[in-house]
Amino acid sequence: MRHTISVLVENRPGVLARCAGLFARRGFNIESLAVSTTEDPTVSRMTIVVAGPEWVLEQIQKQLYKLMEVIKVFDHTGDPVVSRELALIKVRAQAQDRAEIMQVASIFRANIVDVAGETLTIEVTGSEEKITALENLLGKQRIVEMVRTGKVVLVRGAKQT
Amino acid sequence: MRMTGAQALLESFKREGVEVIFGFPGGAVLPIFDALYYEKSIRHILVRHEQGAAHAADGYARATGKVGVCLATSGPGATNLVTGLATAHMDSIPIVAITGQVPTASIGRDSFQEADITGITMPITKHSYLVKEVRELPRVVKEAFYIASTGRRGPVLVDIPRDVSQAEVEFEYPDKVELRGYKPASKGHPLMVKRAAELISAAERPVILAGGGVVAADGASELARLAELVDAPVTCTLMGKGVFPDRHRLSLGMPGMHGTAYANYALHGADVIIAVGTRLDDRVTGKLTAFAPNAKFIHIDIDPAEIGKSIQPTVPIVGDVKQVLAALLKRLEKQDHAPWLEVIEDWKRRHPLSYKGDGLKPQMVIEQLHHITRGDAIIATEVGQNQMWAAQFYPCQRPRQFLSSGGLGTMGYGFPAAIGAQIGCPDAVVWDIAGDGSIQMNIQELATAMANKLPVKVAILNNCCLGMPRQWQEFFFGKRYSGVDLAPGMPDFVKLAEAYGAVGIRVDKDQEVLPALRQAMKLRDRPCLIDFRINPGENVMPIIPAGGSVEQMMID
Numbered sequence: 037m038r039h040t041i042s043v044l045v046e047n048r049p050g051v052l053a054r055c056a057g058l059f060a061r062r063g064f065n066i067e068s069l070a071v072s073t074t075e076d077p078t079v080s081r082m083t084i085v086v087a088g089p090e091w092v093l094e095q096i097q098k099q100l101y102k103l104m105e106v107i108k109v110f111d112h113t114g115d116p117v118v119s120r121e122l123a124l125i126k127v128r129a130q131a132q133d134r135a136e137i138m139q140v141a142s143i144f145r146a147n148i149v150d151v152a153g154e155t156l157t158i159e160v161t162g163s164e165e166k167i168t169a170l171e172n173l174l175g176k177q178r179i180v181e182m183v184r185t186g187k188v189v190l191v192r193g194a195k196q197t
Numbered sequence: 198m199r200m201t202g203a204q205a206l207l208e209s210f211k212r213e214g215v216e217v218i219f220g221f222p223g224g225a226v227l228p229i230f231d232a233l234y235y236e237k238s239i240r241h242i243l244v245r246h247e248q249g250a251a252h253a254a255d256g257y258a259r260a261t262g263k264v265g266v267c268l269a270t271s272g273p274g275a276t277n278l279v280t281g282l283a284t285a286h287m288d289s290i291p292i293v294a295i296t297g298q299v300p301t302a303s304i305g306r307d308s309f310q311e312a313d314i315t316g317i318t319m320p321i322t323k324h325s326y327l328v329k330e331v332r333e334l335p336r337v338v339k340e341a342f343y344i345a346s347t348g349r350r351g352p353v354l355v356d357i358p359r360d361v362s363q364a365e366v367e368f369e370y371p372d373k374v375e376l377r378g379y380k381p382a383s384k385g386h387p388l389m390v391k392r393a394a395e396l397i398s399a400a401e402r403p404v405i406l407a408g409g410g411v412v413a414a415d416g417a418s419e420l421a422r423l424a425e426l427v428d429a430p431v432t433c434t435l436m437g438k439g440v441f442p443d444r445h446r447l448s449l450g451m452p453g454m455h456g457t458a459y460a461n462y463a464l465h466g467a468d469v470i471i472a473v474g475t476r477l478d479d480r481v482t483g484k485l486t487a488f489a490p491n492a493k494f495i496h497i498d499i500d501p502a503e504i505g506k507s508i509q510p511t512v513p514i515v516g517d518v519k520q521v522l523a524a525l526l527k528r529l530e531k532q533d534h535a536p537w538l539e540v541i542e543d544w545k546r547r548h549p550l551s552y553k554g555d556g557l558k559p560q561m562v563i564e565q566l567h568h569i570t571r572g573d574a575i576i577a578t579e580v581g582q583n584q585m586w587a588a589q590f591y592p593c594q595r596p597r598q599f600l601s602s603g604g605l606g607t608m609g610y611g612f613p614a615a616i617g618a619q620i621g622c623p624d625a626v627v628w629d630i631a632g633d634g635s636i637q638m639n640i641q642e643l644a645t646a647m648a649n650k651l652p653v654k655v656a657i658l659n660n661c662c663l664g665m666p667r668q669w670q671e672f673f674f675g676k677r678y679s680g681v682d683l684a685p686g687m688p689d690f691v692k693l694a695e696a697y698g699a700v701g702i703r704v705d706k707d708q709e710v711l712p713a714l715r716q717a718m719k720l721r722d723r724p725c726l727i728d729f730r731i732n733p734g735e736n737v738m739p740i741i742p743a744g745g746s747v748e749q750m751m752i753d
Contacts, residue, residue, distance in 0.1 A: 045378075046377075046378060050315070050327075053316070053319070054319060057319050057320060061320050091505070094505065095502065095505075095506065098501050098502035099502050101501070101502070102500070102502055103378070104324045104344065104376060104378050104379050105378050106378050107377050107378045
């Protein structure tokens with residue numbers, strides 16, 4: 037089972053290293069991790085997608101709370117959330133392919149952010165599923181390289197996390 | 198008042214009530230040692246290896262309940278603390294370790310005696326700091342002591358670059374600590390306490406399993422009242438030894454791999470187990486799926502991460518053990534479990550701890566030691582067979598009497614820990630029970646003991662081998678004794694002790710034991726090593742093999 041958790045941490049050097057070290061030595065399987073500052077400059081937010089059974093998630097939360105810099109841990113399983121990710125995808129594109137690729141990009145409301153003789157780079161934001169769908173549609177043969185940011189999440193409505 | 202960072206460090210220590218530091222100098226900490234030169238109210242104990250400083254701070258903390266402090270220089274000095282920090286971390290012991298660091302501008306450039314000690318110790322400390330600005334130093338020290346000594350205790354490292362300890366600062370000590378990410382539990386949830394009381398009241402075969410957390414919480418008297426009110430037998434883990442008197446009629450001794458048969462039978466047959474201040478580690482439980490199969494658990498611990506980690510309790514209670522037990526006591530009535538206790542007495546009669554055969558017996562040596570110290574000495578141990586025999590055959594009556602590396606199992610821990618305990622408890626009689634392998638790991642601390650006139654006494658249970666691995670090789674590896682022979686190169690411990698100016702005694706026969714112990718007890722101003730040449734093939738029994746359960750227990 038995959039879980040998405042948000043972790044609010046002190047914005048100080050070394051915090052990311054501590055969290056990463058914790059996950060490594062406890063054998064937690066991290067699929068993606070995104071981190072940056074928040075509306076409060078002393079606080080950073082980490083959004084982590086982790087795979088594992090329920091009891092693993094409970095241990096992750098409890099072990100995170102043992103770190104001094106961790107302020108709050110939210111498990112978003114079951115919460116109504118807005119979840120987004122950004123990807124940059126560089127595809128092989130000769131002149132004759134460009135139109136087709138631009139059409140696909142347009143369907144996905146993605147942008148072409150780079151054009152060269154042999155390649156095109158597409159920027160797409162959206163849910164994990166949308167990005168994966170675009171990736172699959174473009175296909176392994178066309179994709180030269182790609183990078184994803186990892187998921188970020190905010191809970192819908194007035195509730196603050 | 199304006200002062201250097203080093204002076205601010207010592208001033209902060211004084212505010213925290215520090216009286217002793219165990220340390221070893223080096224370039225990066227020279228400013229601190231310079232400040233110590235003038236410092237009258239803090240005593241510095243110069244060790245002979247930084248590992249000795251870490252273990253001494255640990256032994257000091259275990260024996261006194263205060264935070265132990267050790268000091269080492271950068272690079273190799275700091276890395277020499279690693280084993281000691283890991284030892285304290287595994288057993289949740291409050292120590293603050295100060296390490297020097299290269300100047301801030303030199304960090305990350307592979308400078309002379311530079312080591313990323315905060316990186317290296319991240320997994321084995323409760324928290325750590327690298328102090329980059331001298332004005333942070335007082336706040337960092339205050340936080341370090343607070344973190345080490347509250348919640349689940351543990352080691353905290355403070356890394357101080359040399360230029361920071363030389364820089365000047367206007368000293369200001371904060372009133373309080375503000376850590377929004379750290380709020381240790383105190384009271385247990387009242388509903389959970391109520392459920393626990395209900396479960397206990399309905400129990401027919403209750404057992405109390407008490408660990409090191411009860412020692413940390415100072416919960417011995419609440420534990421005793423609980424046991425007597427509920428009329429429940431009590432088994433204490435190695436870390437909890439002494440928190441319930443070993444000689445009490447309700448005491449079952451130690452459980453687990455080398456615990457008493459009756460403690461393991463009791464846990465196996467219990468219908469309710471009150472696990473308090475223990476993390477239920479594998480030495481106690483054996484195979485988890487076969488552990489206490491008939492019991493419902495009440496698990497009381499200050500660390501929420503421990504609850505549900507090994508076993509799933511029926512009633513989880515996160516909180517300070519002393520407060521939770523007090524709340525629980527208010528909800529309980531006097532009970533009587535005579536039939537269950539009778540079953541246990543029968544087990545005790547049929548399978549007591551025992552030993553047999555000829556030769557000088559280590560178990561007998563420890564019994565004699567217990568007799569001559571009236572069961573009241575502080576006993577530090579090394580690791581292995583010596584440790585297990587000490588746990589089995591030296592009954593303790595109070596907490597903070599038995600100092601043993603349980604979680605990490607660090608050979609070489611006992612002697613420096615005994616030194617730390619003697620410094621913390623100058624009027625106490627302090628013994629280290631050691632093996633011939635372990636004692637050689639920090640033997641250099643004989644110099645520390647001599648220099649400070651510490652009458653620490655070491656009982657070396659010498660079987661000329663690494664006893665515990667040898668026993669395993671006998672039982673589980675077809676007697677293929679590999680890498681356990683310490684006879685070649687065995688020093689003459691009497692001469693070794695005398696080389697340091699200490700007293701050394703050799704014992705080969707039964708009748709020499711008591712006179713040797715008496716002679717050691719008379720010494721008040723220097724350490725003593727007694728080389729007890731014990732029966733080499735002696736085994737620790739009972740034993741539940743690793744990954745086994747009470748069904749696989751071998752009693753003799």
